[in-house]
Amino acid sequence: MIDTKLQAEATRTETTGKVLVVDDDEAIATALTELLSEEGYTVKCVTDSRKAVETFGAFQPDLVILDVLMPSVDGISLCLQLRRESDVPVLFLSAKKDAPDRVVGLRIGADDYVGKPFDSDELLARVGALLRRGRTPRTAAQTQMRFGRLVIDLAAVQAVAGEQPIPLTPTEFKLLRTMANEPGKVFTRDDLLTTVWGYEPGSDTRLVDVHVGRLRKKLLDAGVVEVSIETSRGFGYRIAENGSVSPA
Secondary structure, X not given: OOOHHHHHHHHHOXXXXXXXXXXXXXXXXXXXXXXXXXXXXXXXXXXXXHHHHHHHHHHOOOEEEEEOOOOOOOHHHHHHHHHOXXXXXXXXXXXXXXXXXXXXXXXXXXXXXXXXXXXXXXXXXHHHHXXXXXXXXXXXXXXXXXXXXXXXXXXXXXXXXXXXXXXXXXXXXXXXXXXXXXXXXXXXXXXXXXXXXXXXXXXXXXXXXXXXXXXHHHHHHOOOOOEEEEEEOOOEEEXXXXXXXXXX
């Protein structure tokens, strides 16, 4: 269950974003459009998935809600296309609720996954959480964290290894920032669900595992050796320092 406090916060504050809905089921697409519009979001709906990428480019949404099973271009393929050109948050919506299906969606770049039929309050809470995650506030006291060649730029919302930007999604950036802010501390999966996703503890710990795996791979691919993400078996994850961190 999603915390009622989170529901209230999501519907009260983050209702100014643009949301692209891609779903070939016209009834569901209409219901989603009405639900999100009533909450104050600007919504564009696409029922022909072949037009999704073109609409995405013209609309420039802050969030994309993708159905997984569509006859023309499926949601997995669309997500892969979007990830090649954007880090906009992606929420999968599908009748396929099995864990392997959720994991595939998350591993190829989605930020969250909600099954059909969905609870309206839960969906709105997750939409609000994803939009908040993409709007990381700047801090005056500390604008960067440095681990040798790895720089986590809080103002630019970007991680850089040497001079090479690391292609992190907003969720991955917030996950890295959260753990890097307290190197050596073990964060439980519930800690990360609450801090990074804004969800109630115990909501879906698989979300954490998959995103940590994606973040770990991207750091390794970027040649980051100054830090590593260690698994504390039975507890959670932590950033292990191989260099020093300092505010810029």
